[in-house]
Amino acid sequence: LIANARLTRLQTAALDNAQLRELLNVAERSGLDVQLAPILDIDLDPTRQRLILDAGSRDGVKVGQAVIDAGGLMGQVIEVTLLHSTVLLLTDPDHAVPVSVARNGVRLIVYGRGDRLELRDIPLSAGVEVGDEIVTSGLGGRFPAGFPVGAIASLRPDDSHAFLVGELKPAAKLDRGRDVLLLRQAPAQPA
Structure with a gap:
């Protein structure tokens, strides 16, 4: 029993280390000014998808900062206290993000x-296809x-059959990981 507990702790530590390495690689590759922040709590209630980070105003966190993981955009900071901050995840029903199709630039x-x-x-004329990668537009x-x-x-067609509705598989691992990156760099203008 003790050996199993030790093995589980080692496996968890190895996973945490791998995730931290991924985050640090993203920070290094992107060249952006980022800050590592631990996730303190998570709320994946279908009506309210938010994270609480163990980083606040004393750490330089500001409302509006983008939050990413190694896969992509997770959300943005919506509230900051001295010690903690709240992140509105992309999947929250109150969140909308301007994006574009990477392949053809459709906004x-x-x-x-x-x-x-x-x-x-x-x-219908947008030429959007299943499998298309969607990225932030900067708008x-x-x-x-x-x-x-x-x-x-x-x-699929919408109810009027005048437009399409698409479902996305998020690039970020919204339900995994113990840490995130906060972007400190001002957003770049769209290309």
Whole structure:
């Protein structure tokens, strides 16, 4: 029993180390000014998807900062106290992010749907396909352009059959990991 507990602790530590290495590699490759922040608590209630970070104003965290993991965009900081900050995840129903299709540059908006991401009002002429990578557009100034948001998993006509609706598989691991990166660099202008 004790040996199993030790093995489990070692496996958990190895996973944590691998995730930290991934985050540090992203920080190094991107050249962005980032800050590592531990996740203190998580709320994946379908009506309210948020993280609480163990980093606050004393650590330089500010409302509006983008939050990423090794896969891509996770969300943004919406509240900061002295010791902690709250992150609104992409999948929160109150979240919408300006994005573009990496392959052809078509601009769209991705919406949180509780447990998934959705693209609405996709013009039939947009040439969007299942498998297309979706990235931040940089429009609105909240997120730097080019960060991975997800990949289109499915497309269907909307109720009017005038537009398409797409479901995205998030690029970030919204339900995994113990740490995130906060972007300190001001968002870049869209290309």
